[in-house]
Amino acid sequence: MEEMQEKIRKVFAERFGGEGTLYASAGRINLIGEHTDYNGGFVFPGAIDKVIMAEIRSNGMQKCRVFSIDINQYVEFGLREEDAPKEGWARYIFGVCREVIKRGGTVEGFDAVFAGNVPLGAGLSSSAALESCFAFALNDMFNGNSIDKFELAKIGQGTEHNYCGVNCGIMDQFASVFGKKGNLIRLDCRSLEHEYFPFDPDGYKLVLIDSVVKHELKDSPYNRRRESCERVAKALGVETLRDADMKMLDAVKSEITAEDYFRAKYVIEEKDRVLAVCDALLKGDYKTVGEKMYETHRGLSKDYEVSCEELDFLNDIARENGVTGSRIMGGGFGGCTINLVPDEIHDRFIADAKKRFAEKYGHEPKVYDVIISDGARRISE
Numbered sequence: 131m132e133e134m135q136e137k138i139r140k141v142f143a144e145r146f147g148g149e150g151t152l153y154a155s156a157g158r159i160n161l162i163g164e165h166t167d168y169n170g171g172f173v174f175p176g177a178i179d180k181v182i183m184a185e186i187r188s189n190g191m192q193k194c195r196v197f198s199i200d201i202n203q204y205v206e207f208g209l210r211e212e213d214a215p216k217e218g219w220a221r222y223i224f225g226v227c228r229e230v231i232k233r234g235g236t237v238e239g240f241d242a243v244f245a246g247n248v249p250l251g252a253g254l255s256s257s258a259a260l261e262s263c264f265a266f267a268l269n270d271m272f273n274g275n276s277i278d279k280f281e282l283a284k285i286g287q288g289t290e291h292n293y294c295g296v297n298c299g300i301m302d303q304f305a306s307v308f309g310k311k312g313n314l315i316r317l318d319c320r321s322l323e324h325e326y327f328p329f330d331p332d333g334y335k336l337v338l339i340d341s342v343v344k345h346e347l348k349d350s351p352y353n354r355r356r357e358s359c360e361r362v363a364k365a366l367g368v369e370t371l372r373d374a375d376m377k378m379l380d381a382v383k384s385e386i387t388a389e390d391y392f393r394a395k396y397v398i399e400e401k402d403r404v405l406a407v408c409d410a411l412l413k414g415d416y417k418t419v420g421e422k423m424y425e426t427h428r429g430l431s432k433d434y435e436v437s438c439e440e441l442d443f444l445n446d447i448a449r450e451n452g453v454t455g456s457r458i459m460g461g462g463f464g465g466c467t468i469n470l471v472p473d474e475i476h477d478r479f480i481a482d483a484k485k486r487f488a489e490k491y492g493h494e495p496k497v498y499d500v501i502i503s504d505g506a507r508r509i510s511e
């Protein structure tokens with residue numbers, strides 16, 4: 131963190147002179163509750179110790195001048211709708227500005243330099259970290275922190291919907307804004323009621339194994355999953371699949387496609403798994419937590435079909451090594467698995483996963499031990 135901060139300070143001073151204010155926000159993990167957020171269900175995420183950090187200062191113009199250290203690219207854009215930049219990363223920042231303005235908030239021109247260590251394409255929501263870092267900063271700098279945290283999360287989500295083409299749920303941005311050190315958040319995505327759960331599993335580590343593969347699939351498969359769910363909800367006459375159960379689903383089986391049936395089946399089953407995991411965690415019952423994680427993987431792989439060969443392979447290796455729980459995490463189609471690993475088998479499991487994955491796919495996966503940390507914040511005066 132300190133190294134990143136120094137680098138940002140240096141680049142900012144070189145580019146714009148003087149200094150601005152430093153802000154950061156975090157990527158996230160999700161213990162369980164995948165593809166449930168846009169179905170009004172429950173999720174169980176937490177912010178992690180991987181951040182996007184930005185130094186920002188108002189520049190008195192109607193223009194934003196932003197430099198990305200990691201991409202080594204400088205972009206300027208205005209604040210009107212027609213000023214949208216074409217660079218993908220800059221659209222996240224522009225989108226946040228526009229979403230603040232649309233809500234009646236104030237945004238003036240600013241200079242910014244940012245960097246990060248949230249792995250890209252790993253399913254850790256680097257984009258939500260970027261959005262919530264800037265949403266938090268614009269609220270602090272131009273709006274006297276009058277925009278509440280729920281709205282900050284929705285500003286990030288609106289950015290994805292309206293400027294980045296991803297019809298995502300609220301989980302990533304919520305975790306990134308509300309994240310609290312040492313705590314997971316059980317979030318009801320329909321009411322946005324949420325509860326912090328202290329998370330420090332005694333005798334276990336949470337480990338991410340990043341396949342470093344990203345299958346760019348045509349036709350936005352994430353959005354298509356969401357459409358399937360919405361079609362089934364409509365056939366059932368409910369607002370979202372949150373209000374459905376298997377009996378209801380089976381009753382309309384002949385009216386919907388087999389594909390939609392299995393998508394909805396996964397979502398309905400996942401809803402109960404999240405609550406079961408929260409209960410088990412309170413009792414320190416990690417065995418149940420782990421079993422549910424494996425069930426989620428199976429559902430995501432076979433019914434929801436968002437896994438891929440590499441992630442199924444990592445899941446098999448986890449099971450064979452006696453890892454308590456393992457599953458694909460995030461939107462899918464690549465990225466990482468999240469693993470609940472007993473301390474005593476940690477090193478052996480990681481070594482085996484690296485070796486066998488490299489033999490099969492020609493490169494080692496990346497491994498991250500997860501530390502649950504704070505979300506969006508200001509880190510300097």
Ligand code: GLA
Binds near residue numbers: 164255300301
């Ligand atoms: C992505 C989306 C989230 C959520 C997950 C799947 O991370 O941004 O809203 O739907 O996929 O759980």
